[in-house]
Amino acid sequence: MSSSLLSVINLTKKYGDFYANTDVNLNVKEGSIHGVIGPNGAGKTTLFNSLAGSTKPSSGKIIFDGQNIEHLEQYDRPILGIGRSFQVTSLFPDLTALENLRLASQAQEPARGFVFWHGITRKGFGQRRALHMLHRLGLDKQAQTPIKALSHGQQRILEVGMALMSEPSLLLLDEPTSGMGVDDIPQMINLLKQLREECTILLIEHNIRLVTEVCDQVTVLQAGKVISEGTPLEVSQDEKVKTAYLGEGI
Amino acid sequence: MSLYLFQILNGVGLGMIYFLMGVGLTIIFGMMNFVNFAHGAFYALGAYACYVVMSITGSFWAGLVLAPICIGILALGIEKVLVRRLYAVDHSIQILITIGVMMMIREGTLLIWGTVPKSIRVPELLAGIVAFDDFVYPVYRLFIVGVTALIGIGLWLLLEKTRFGMVIRAGSERPHMVALLGINIDKLFSMTFIGGVALAGVAGALIAPIRGVDAFMGVEALGIAFVVVVIGGMGSFSGALIGGLIVGLVQSFTSGFWPAGTNVMIYSVMALIIMFRPNGLLGRA
Amino acid sequence: MIKLKKAIILASSMFLSLTSYAQAKDVTIYGVSSESGAFANFGKQGSKGLKLAVDAADDAAGMKFNYSIIDSESNAGKAARKVKAAISKSDARYFIGSTLSSTALAVGKEVDKAGGIYINGSGADEITGTQCNKAMFRWSAPTYGAVNASLIPVLDLHPEIKRVYTITPDYVFGEAMLNNAKIILKKRGIELVGNSYHSLKEKEFSGYLSQAMATKADLLLVLNFGSLATNTLLQADSFGMKDKMQILLVWSSGLDHFRTLTPKVAEGIYFGSQYWHEDESPANKAFVALSREKLKETPNYPMAHYYQMTKLLIDSMNATKSADPDAIRKHLEGLEYDGLTGREFINAENHQVEKYFYLLQGKKASEMKDPDNYANIISKAKYFLPANETGCKM
């Protein structure tokens, strides 16, 4: 178990009488890519939000790197080394690509954000690291382009880049290919394969092709509960999973 | 003991009036997610319209019926020219623009009807009081409570029991779905807006005989309407009723022991409720 | 060339008027009135009165009178700023009027610093009391005079009144009104059976009115003013209270209140008033005639008192043949003259103009002789505290 970077133990989340997650258990091994799949309404997003900190679980534990984190605020988690992306692109639309990444980098040193007595032009404040990231994402030319003028694919890639600026040891990706054209998906798969060298990834995905191609481990949720777990191959042969996806048209 | 009883009854009476002030606001917000700061201005216009009709025809009843119709026609124009563009923007921008509308209406009424307040007398039929022992209550206020109750029941039936209401409620949650069903969502919204604003007009016309008519009555009503609706939960129909009753009762009781503080109490109650119930008592998350 | 000459003459005359107003032939009187904002109806009428007085002024002493209106925007801060600017920029020294007492007090301070003269008609006791100063004169009767001149005659007319209920705005002015009333009631051994305080933004008087009815009072004494009073009376009427008790509104706005309330509501109710256009005094008859001729309207209180205050200033300039504030102040102090309400007298110690205050009673619509004949004058009287009891130290 020492190789588990993230452990979720008996995680339950209820809204009123409705149980969005019931006793979910999950182990993400260090250095792996772990997928969470399930039909619509299975509780994937709720689980994701509990991990990222935008909602608090009703009960259960989340252990990251040996530390209980379920009570921590969303803004504390990037600093611990958990980065997240959003299913629907969520950037700062009027700011440039460079400024978006710079802000994400600046956030790593919380005190810096309160510096009000001089401009951003001085060293530090993430300018250089943001340029590096742009280069890595292949978006050098778009450095000074406002986000709203970027293509959808470029925005999706930048979305992942934002999460990477905190140099996370765990990257949470919420449907990274959502809304992407079929042609762009291989580019995302490449990016993910590159990333596994530097961090552990947990992703929620609808696109089964992506999951089978890149994931080491897959957890399947249905109606808020874990119904199956294993390698992509094992899972795809599980009868329960097949029934769950029946009519969903994989 | 009888004092408390009186304060409760008076508070309930007031609460019904406040419900009437707030209900149009909450319906517009609930259906269209639109914050209308010009609500009070339409209320004042309703009172003026009633005054004008009454001075021409001599009949309060004609005023009461025609005032909301006039205000509705005006709302139709404003919706077409302006409000239609604002459904998708931030609340703060809706607020600023409708404040602009409010100012234009207020200054317009001053321009047309001058700065001297007008008054409308209670119609003979409803003049006088009813007395139960020591407790007296003007007939006209009972009439307002009755009319408000009728309007409330009518609205409830319309929204809950008819196909039209069903479509409106669906439209507020999933406009695209409704559009797919082949229903003209623009038309639906514009009808909702007209209806909500006309309700403000009804409130203004009904209250005119009690409070007189002046250009600044709208600002006062705006404050109360928002407090009522925020307490009950923006967009909630029954919330407006509960909010109205709470404000009416708080006002009635506070005026008994701390008259200068009635407004302090009303706003404090509102702030406390928002702190503990982020979306008001019955608001949706 | 001609233009240039004109400009030089104009500039030099302006320079003269700025530097030595004592010898100047042009005198500008500044009217502070709320032309816009919540009290625009008051300010507009006030300005009309001022203009009327300036236009009708004689030039006995060879002076030419001008006016300039300062719009207070119904805001004391704005008024203070604009008066400050007028003093420093145009060397203004003569100011007339205000709507709100807070405006009067603030403007009074400014004019005092500049050594000018300021006549206003606002209600707060402090104006000729604790906050009095040598620049400031006040034409209207403060709370003491208003309550005495209206309540006493009502009690005399109705000896059956044994129980009184009061409705009072919860702040300094209301408190002063109530105290004055309490003293009178106590002296006569009449019981004050209850009082309701209300806030200044109150619109809802039903609770207070039913308490008044529950106490079986014989007189409802309304101590608020303006739209508060309008709402109180409208609601009292709808409660049918006129049939059960007498009603007296001490601080009415006179004609404006009657117009707003309509005779149906006002009928039978007593109104205290600073001014009524049907007073038989010669000065008033002349003024009403002037107003009807020039403006085609019957003067109301704001118009009348701005007119009277302006006329008082102009008359003293003519009498002293000077535009020196000190000379005018000396002339005004202790002056007795024919005013709109009859013989009026200016107390030298606190600069209060001691004028008459009216008690009116609303008439039936069918008995009105003309569209503005809303009321009968029941009585008029002067009641003023001796200056040493007002707290004024100049």
Added chain:
Amino acid sequence: MQNTTPFKTYAMGLIAFVILLPLLIHSQVLATEILIFAMAAIGCNLLLGYSGLLSFGQSLFFGGGAYAASILSINFDVSLLTVIGFTLIVGIALAVLVGFFSIRRQGIYFVMITLAFGQLGYYAAFLAEDFTGGEDGLLDVPRVALKLPFLPDVHFDTDISFYILTSVLFVLSVMLMQLVVNSPFGSVLQAIRQNENRAEAIGYRVKLYKIAIFAFSGAITALSGALYALMLNFAPLSNIDIEISETILFMCVLGGLGSIFGSIVGAAVFLLASDFLSELWPRWMLILGFLVILVMLYARGGLWASLMIMLERAKEILGIKEKHNV
């Protein structure tokens, strides 16, 4: 979104503005009022334009500052710096209080909490007659002298000396605010305004930032309220009335959201219009309401941005003409 114009250019521009203003409008008192309200409008813009927070509680900071400065100046023999310091502390304290409670809610609920605080402030001032003078306001507020060690006292009793004092404070605070909005802190505010959720997800404590910008807004608004009271020698109750919040809001919106200079233009235009138009046509607010609608619909950048666009156009046209001449 960074401003590249050098800091010195801004300072020179501001200094030129404060020197020219009283000459252009021929009134030092009106010029003083314009600078004072420009500061208040900037305070509002920090919240609305830069952080997306629509506050109806500005009257509380403005009136609070006015009362704080007045009470201190009337009752104690203090130096001007003490008065300014005390005002800033009061402004910041009030703003942190309002901010702490209001930012917990969004949209209309946020607006209503700030409104509630504004209303409570008004009634508190109205009821606390012993401290605030209630309805009459505080009269005889002295303009306290600036007392510095080893130097003679500096008095501000004349219009011109008070204008100079206001100008100095104005230039200093506008420069500081210009610095703030272009700083790392300002960049986080931009981020929060555009996408609050993302800002939090990348590690910013959004609530703390919002409270911090409230503090800045409270400080500059309170300072402007204090200067207003000293200018008038009078602290009327209307300083803390909801109408002041509206006035400040209009100046801010009219001038242009998200622009410090816009707020200055907004305040100047509003006050000049209210001064001149109100005498011509008391219903001038009708036009104001119309303008607010137009700006919000078609020109969020307000008068300032429109002015800049027109300048650019003019330059283009002139540029073309010059070429023709060559």
